[in-house]
Amino acid sequence: MGRAGGGPRGIAARAGGWSAQHRWAAVGIWVLFVLLAMVAGSAAGRVELSESDQLSGETTQAARIAKEAGIDEPAGESVLMQARDGSVKATDPAFRKAVDEVMKAVEDTGEVSAVTSPYDSKSLSRDGFSALVQFDVRGDPETAHERIEPVLDAVAGVQDRHKELRIEQIGGASMGKTFEEAFGKDFQRAEYSAVPVALGILLIAFGALVAALLPVLLAITAIMATMGLMGLASHLMPMGDSANSVMLLVGLAVGVDYCLFYLRREREERAAGRDGRTAILIAAATSGRAIVVSGVTVCVAMAGMLFTGIGEFESMGLASLIVVAVAMAGSVTVLPALLSLLGERVEKGRIPFLNRIKRGKNGGNGESRVWTRVLGGVLKRPLVSLLVATGALVAIALPAVGMKTQNFTLDQEFGDSLPIVATYDRLNEAFPGGADPAEVVVKADDINAAPVQQAIADFRERAVSSGASQGPVEVVKHDAENLAFVYVPLVGGSDQDKAEKSLTVLRDEVRPATLGKVDGLEAPITGQVAGSKDFNDQMAGAVAPVFAFVVVFAFGLMLLSFRSLTIAVTSIVLNLLSVGAAYGILTAVFQHGWGASLIGAEGVGAIISWLPLFLFVILFGLSMDYHVFVVSRIREAKLQGRGTREAITHGVVTTAGVVTSAAVIMVAVFAIFGTLSMQSMKQMGIGLAAAVLIDATVIRGVLLPAVMALLGERNWYFPKWLNWLPDLSHEEPAPPVAGRAPHRDDDGHREPVRV
Incomplete structure (x- = not known):
């Protein structure tokens, strides 16, 4: 000032x-x-972000090739047909009649093309009791879910006439429509309720x-x-x-x-x-x-x-x-x-x-009586407070050591709340990998050249003989663009780990031995399983540089802003401890299932792969809000001449009201997202809410004052050899409130200000 x-x-x-x-x-x-x-x-x-902008691996390469060729793959849909009691085989006349009715019903909607009979495409299960009618949705695949309802109604009509069969539609468009209806309003309610919740808490605060x-x-x-x-x-x-x-x-x-x-x-x-x-x-x-x-x-x-x-x-x-x-x-x-x-x-x-x-x-200073009492205990026994609080947070963080991350399958993400999830599982059981096949995008100078065609044929044969797929392996050619799309159902189906092993066989063994022998040919392998694997691999590679960037730059900013090496170090350590505790809570609840039934998170068994890095970045940033605000107030009190412990007490208790209000708002808003049905969103909401709560109470109310009380004047240590750094610290303290006795240490003696 x-x-x-x-x-x-x-x-x-x-x-x-x-x-x-x-x-x-x-x-x-x-x-x-x-x-x-x-x-x-x-x-x-x-x-809008397109698939070709998502990653830098094979998934992106495949999307780029298709995009440059001007090919928008249509939204594919399938109708799974099964005998409910195993009494009717797919080759029986009654079953064939139902298949014909499904094909005619979907064609009559005018919304589909390329309707394929299971008898022509060999889309019959090995046990002979299941068949797939496959077709494409006309128009833009990105908006196919908006036009799929007449087709769903047509399939439902056939189901009503054939109670002895299970006739269920599944595909990108039908799943998109189902999830949008089930969770779109869920998300909107969460977003719209955030503002009223924040306003209500602010009304209480002010x-x-x-x-x-x-x-x-x-x-x-x-x-x-x-x-x-x-x-x-x-x-x-x-x-x-x-x-x-x-x-x-x-x-x-x-x-x-x-x-x-x-x-x-x-x-x-x-x-x-x-x-x-x-x-x-x-x-x-x-x-x-x-x-x-x-x-x-x-x-x-x-x-x-x-x-x-x-x-x-x-x-x-x-x-x-x-x-x-x-x-x-x-x-x-x-x-x-x-x-x-x-x-x-x-x-x-x-x-x-x-x-x-x-x-x-x-005294007009707005000091919190509750936090005054808490701080009194902390500052009376700072070492005990430090050890107890640190021990508690380390114990909370310990489960994170065994954290398992993965992209969720449908049943993990949505549980059994939606019938289409059960359809997805039945499809993968009858046709392993058929719900999410690997997709090989083959680009050649001449897609019809004999060596290229032979390589594709060899790839199809070896994909099955290698054990990576049970077939059928389908090929769709685009002669004008010199492209071919090879669809390979992966053994493992909805089991992500097994499906990734099959994908690895395709990429590392089958492809080099077949398509890899043709000069100038590109053949990236994409698909849902490939996208998940590429995402996880790239995410794992990003962890170290992102962590280093955030920590180093945050350290530098704190060093320049407070002109204290000690404050900069303790800021980073306390924030990392807060993030670690959040990781521990996530792992305990969602991976080990401790208390999961209370929030509807049973059976997840893992943390969604993108969440740890996301939480680190968000929490590290938001934690700095509280830290900078509290430490700034402590430093200001120190500049006014208060003793170290008096400055700590003043800084914490005078900011406690606003920090508590801000934290309660954050916790409430994040907790709203923790009530969503999607497990990934539930994990994000619970993780953010728990971390903010810990940060605003244990970290800022106990650990920070305990550490600063133990360090004393060393809080403001700044080596002389760093004097060349620009000074971004606060120039002057605000005028002290009337009635204070500045320049007194904790024993009442005059004390020089060394900040």
């Missing part, structure tokens, strides 16, 4: 001072920015409608602006479907957090007797600076996802980075203007009987 009569220094302080002085201009600029971002994004349109609306308003406008900016950014980096959900979660979390930090400090300074302008300037120089440091750190963490090389992750990382930057900018620009305009009216709409932040009590 600048001296009386002078302007505050630092980016956040200068921005807050200008905004408070030019209130309407600041609000107008923000509104204009949001509107322009939305209009520009709408005008530019959004480039006890005033206007004060509660400000954080929500900032978060919503930041999200709106980001939606537009995502459209523009998608022309440089295509956006995946999940980017929206992640952006909404992160945007709501940080938008509310940043506004809470700022508003809480401004109200505290007003309660201490400062005039409105001074209160805003102090908030700008203190909480505003903490927001900038935290925001930049979170942006760095989100940028870590850009190093995975996985399109979906890159789009999530970019979307999250944008919304954090926008929320940070709004917090230090338009928020001071709104607070200046509202003045005391920020207290309007008081709601009785709610626990609200008290003004004019406890």
Whole structure:
């Protein structure tokens, strides 16, 4: 905070001072920015992430070849036909009659093409009791699920006439429609309920409608602006479907957090007797600076996802980075203007009987009585507190040592809640690998050349003789494009581990011995199993660089922002401990099943493969919100001349209210996603909620003060040989509240400030 009569220094302080002085201009600029971002994004349109943008392995190579050739593979569907009691074989007249009826029924809809009889394609099971009628859905395969309902109705009509048979349709379009109907509204309810939940908690925290609306308003406008900016950014980096959900979660979390930090400090300074302008300037120089440091750190963490090389992750990382930057900018620009305009009216709409932040009590500093008592115990026995809290978190994290990650099968992801999952299992049982065949994209200079045709024939024969497939291996040629698509049902079916072994045989043994002998021929192998394996392999390779990038850059930012090697090291260690505890909870609940029945997660047995890295990046970034805010307040108290332990107590208890409110909002919002039926979303919601809860309580309320109390003056250790680094630390402390006795150590003696 600048001296009386002078302007505050630092980016956040200068921005807050200008905004408070030019209130309407600041609000107008923000509104204009949001509107322009939305209009520009709408005008530019959004480039969606395609399959060829997802990975860098064979899956992407195959998608690229098909895309360059202008071939959009149609959405394939199958009708599984089986005798219910094993009394009717697929070759019996009654069975054949039902097959003919299915073929005619789907053709009459006008929505399908290439209807194939199981007797022509040899799509009969080995036991002779099952058959597959296969066909393609006309039109764009991406929207096939929107046109599949007449076909489903036609198949259901045949089923009604043949009760002795099981006649079930399955395929990409029918599964897409089923999942959208089952879980699309589920997701919408979760997203729409997040804002009311956040508002309700803020009402309890502030006890005033206007004060509660400000954080929500900032978060919503930041999200709106980001939606537009995502459209523009998608022309440089295509956006995946999940980017929206992640952006909404992160945007709501940080938008509310940043506004809470700022508003809480401004109200505290007003309660201490400062005039409105001074209160805003102090908030700008203190909480505003903490927001900038935290925001930049979170942006760095989100940028870590850009190093995975996985399109979906890159789009999530970019979307999250944008919304954090926008929320940070709004917090230090338009928020001071709104607070200046509202003045005391920020207290309007008081709601009785709610626990609200008290003004004019406890010396006007808003210190939490609960946390004052907790901190008293921690600081009285810091070593015991440190050992107990660390031991507890290590014990919680221990199950993560045996964490098993994998992409989920349908029954793992959705359980037995949907009939189509049982159809998927029956199809794989009757036709191993038929539900998700491997797909070999063969590209040659002349697809009809004799050596190429012989190589394809040899591949088909050896795919079966090697044990990788039970057949039938089908070939679809595109003469004009000199391409051929070879479909190979993999032995293992829905068993991911066994199916991947069959895929490895195809890639490493069968292909080199057949297709690999033709010069100039490309033959990448793709498909659901291949995509899962390539994703997991690339994810495993991304872990080390992403972890290193996030940790190193976060360490550097903390070092420069607090000018303390000790603070930088403890920040990283505490955050890693928080993430480890979240991993342990996930593994215990979802892999080992401890308490899984309480949240509907029985029988999963693994963690979805993308979650550990995703959680690390998100949690590492969000944890910095609390850490920077609390440590900034401790450092500020130290600069004002308080003793180390007094500064720790003051910093923790005066931030406890806002940290608790922010954490409760995050936990509540994330927990909403933990109620979804999809196990991957349930794992994400539970993991995020548990980690934030641990971070805001055990880490910030016990471990951080215990560690800082034990370190004492060593908290501010900064080696002389690092003096060449730029100084981004806080320039001046905010003026002390009247009545304090600065420059006293823990024994009441005057103490020099060494920060």
